[in-house]
Amino acid sequence: MSIRDDVISMKSVAAKLASSSIELRNNALSKIAENLRKNADKIFKANETDLANANVNGVSESVLKRLKFDNHKLEDVIGGINQLIGLEDPVGKVTLNRELDEGLILKRVTCPIGIIGVIFEARPDALVQIASLCIKSGNCAILKGGKETAESNRCLFNIIRESIVEAGLPEICLIQAEAHSEIDELLKCDGLVDLLIPRGSNAFVQYIMNNTKIPVMGHADGICHIFIDKDADLTKAVSVAVDAKTQYSAACNAVETILVDKEIAAKAIPKLVKALKASNVVVNADSYTADVYNAYKSETDGEVHVIADDAFNVEYLRLELGIKIVDNIDEAIAHINKYGSHHTDSIITDNKEAADKFQNMVDSAGVYVNVSTRFADGFRYGFGAEVGISTSKLHARGPVGLEGLVTYKYKLNGNGHVVTDYASGVKTFKHRDLD
Amino acid sequence: MSIRDDVISMKSVAAKLASSSIELRNNALSKIAENLRKNADKIFKANETDLANANVNGVSESVLKRLKFDNHKLEDVIGGINQLIGLEDPVGKVTLNRELDEGLILKRVTCPIGIIGVIFEARPDALVQIASLCIKSGNCAILKGGKETAESNRCLFNIIRESIVEAGLPEICLIQAEAHSEIDELLKCDGLVDLLIPRGSNAFVQYIMNNTKIPVMGHADGICHIFIDKDADLTKAVSVAVDAKTQYSAACNAVETILVDKEIAAKAIPKLVKALKASNVVVNADSYTADVYNAYKSETDGEVHVIADDAFNVEYLRLELGIKIVDNIDEAIAHINKYGSHHTDSIITDNKEAADKFQNMVDSAGVYVNVSTRFADGFRYGFGAEVGISTSKLHARGPVGLEGLVTYKYKLNGNGHVVTDYASGVKTFKHRDLD
Incomplete structure (x- = not known):
């Protein structure tokens, strides 16, 4: 299966996840937390392989520190998930409720963006945080982590995916990309993927921005x-x-x-x-x-x-x-x-x-x-976690938590209302805000 | 002067417009309405030249109807401006107010996007609406209308620009681009122009989207x-x-x-x-x-x-x-x-x-x-007017009025707070939402 094929399958379930109840999404998060703890040994073992490989390849102390996924980090990510469960549902918030005319009610309601691709650095905890944020906000996600954490990522991803299936969500809501070549495949999925969030070096983020038609959120520089x-x-x-x-x-x-x-x-x-x-x-x-x-x-x-x-x-x-x-x-x-x-x-x-x-x-x-x-950080702002920091002025700006992962739609309900009546002057708009 | 030079000058005053009071911005709108009415004859005369040229060039009935700017259309745009004056200030709204810790207060506050380029079809009323929306929302704007309304646009633009200067805003807050070649100049102003809003045919909007690094808001298709x-x-x-x-x-x-x-x-x-x-x-x-x-x-x-x-x-x-x-x-x-x-x-x-x-x-x-x-229309939704309709899922979606023309910034005020204290555990975050 190519990434594109996977994303096409994902698209067919995106509306299902988007319209799932907050109970179902929170339950999936609880299962993730539970199964991560249950499989701690398996995770630490996978991480040890990554660390051993890193030592062979000779990476710096600071990279090793980020790679390491120990009990302390596990408790941190579980704590993060529990905090996320406690946060209000970002989906379904009514941000405008207006009577346009008698029986013609306009509501602006928040909803998930849809399918989000996140490409992130070699930090196993990032995979858990990003997957959790996407599930809570009702978004399908394609996750591509750094190659230095391949074993840890695979182990964590499988636990997360099993957990969401256990909770009753479609398996294909989350995809993990493992090969570096899959990044370029992903960049070509415009029309299918709604948003890309690259994290990493300036050059890497610039590369992503310059090589895709998919909207990109993030920052290249931090001066x-x-x-x-x-x-x-x-x-x-x-x-x-x-x-x-x-x-x-x-x-x-x-x-x-x-x-x-x-x-x-x-x-x-x-x-x-x-x-x-x-x-x-x-x-x-x-x-x-x-x-x-x-x-x-x-x-x-x-x-x-x-x-x-x-x-x-x-x-x-x-x-x-x-x-x-x-x-x-x-x-x-x-x-x-x-x-x-x-x-x-x-x-x-x-x-x-x-x-x-x-x-x-x-x-x-x-x-x-x-x-x-x-x-300037999602945890410090109280967002539970962040998928990144945006220096763009459109959509989300600064640390991006749950609110940056939703968009909205306008729901208009009427009873056979036609524009002809308003254009001809038979009817006029009231434009009265409700509650 | 090239468009780029103009935009560089514009950038130097963007913060001034962005931080101007709502009284000043509404006063500028009042002056526009007043001066449009005062110069009605001049506008109609310019429009007659456009209509005469259009007749010589043989355009369709429906295009002629859009080109025509008569007393009825003038009253419509003046009515629109007055409606806009009555709308709440979209700038400076506090959308998050959170105590991160004692004396450390985070606010998310709406602010203008900055510099917006709007490229629109041959409709003189569009120029007035778009300029008014940008002034109300504190944004500088580069306006490029259809060549068929060149005379009307020039006349309207000059009246609008004189009005904002009379009100006390910098002249360079608004620029009119007249030559078609200036569109390509504008597309190269990434890093200076924050947003482009193209309106027009599918092919035209696609051309804009494919030929600039500036974020584009709008729609190519309407199926x-x-x-x-x-x-x-x-x-x-x-x-x-x-x-x-x-x-x-x-x-x-x-x-x-x-x-x-x-x-x-x-x-x-x-x-x-x-x-x-x-x-x-x-x-x-x-x-x-x-x-x-x-x-x-x-x-x-x-x-x-x-x-x-x-x-x-x-x-x-x-x-x-x-x-x-x-x-x-x-x-x-x-x-x-x-x-x-x-x-x-x-x-x-x-x-x-x-x-x-x-x-x-x-x-x-x-x-x-x-x-x-x-x-699906800004007027019908009660937005006063619209700069366009967005089919993108990021930032503004659907008809885009004032709210789609603002972004936000995070204002954090403290008293020498440092992250070291929180990282070391000396202090912990409270994350308490205020009011």
């Missing part, structure tokens, strides 16, 4: 900023900046550029650089900022690297960032809107007016005041 | 269905079908295929064909349906054309349609999901269970019960 306003509390500024860069520097929501208002630059920059360097962060600065730093630093402080004025569009994804002095908040906003990736940007200020201006005028999915950019 | 269920009231079925085909057959929401449950086919089809033929509709049917019709029609009834079983994916856009007998509602739903364009489909039935099933399982933007498909 996040912190702007230290002239009215910033410097202690907060420094601790937020250090957290945003160092708490997990490989994440898309880690900060890459820090902008500093020139009014406080002489005081702020030496403090900031010192703290960053103490956390092993490599600091880059344009020549003006470097000059200011050198003029005000103490003798024992280290050096910063000088970079070009226009070299602030870099996503480091490691313990490295850029610092730049700006004239004022307007220049900061303009810089972020120009060089940023519309992901998450934070201002540090005690000035309410500046905070409002920043939050209204910065064109990003997350606009923060006095907090770390690292909060 | 709408009516399914006459076994429990249908035949009188209603016939009058709804005639309305849906004949009230304006060139519209995307006109019906193109009528499916009839075989249980009532012998009774329903002769009635239906007779009524359609009386309204000059050409009726096509597959051979089985034609046989049933021929077996049950009266002698004076005319003929139907026999078409192939798989020739039901046609958008006629004229007084012509296809009729097909289906075994039951399940086959009807499967047919619609396969051959339809996910636009608008209606069931005629007095059976509540069948109605629910149809509305839940048909995968279209509009799923109707006992009403004409022609109701």
